[in-house]
Amino acid sequence: MKVMIDLCVVPVGVGTSVSAYVTACQRVIQDAGLSHQMHAYGTDIEGEWDEVFAAVKRCHEVVHGMGAVRITSSMRIGTRTDRDQTMDDKINSVKAQLKER
16 A cells, blocks of 8 residues: 655754754665655655555664664655645645645
């Protein structure tokens, strides 16, 4: 099953800056070959369910391996069965409607 998620992984107790941890998670997602778009407070990821959630698990493993003893993550998860839809499809739909005005 195809899935789109919005993932935010936050290591707790590592200081104010978390960019090194975000970078590590981005590498995990890239290495998994998943389509993704980073934004200011997370990353949108799309792909097959098992592959996406394996990457989420791997992000946790890597961040723990960097010394973070606690991680809090939030996700929004979307699936649909009526048709294939990508992140770009969703964004382009809204952009097209904005131009209609």
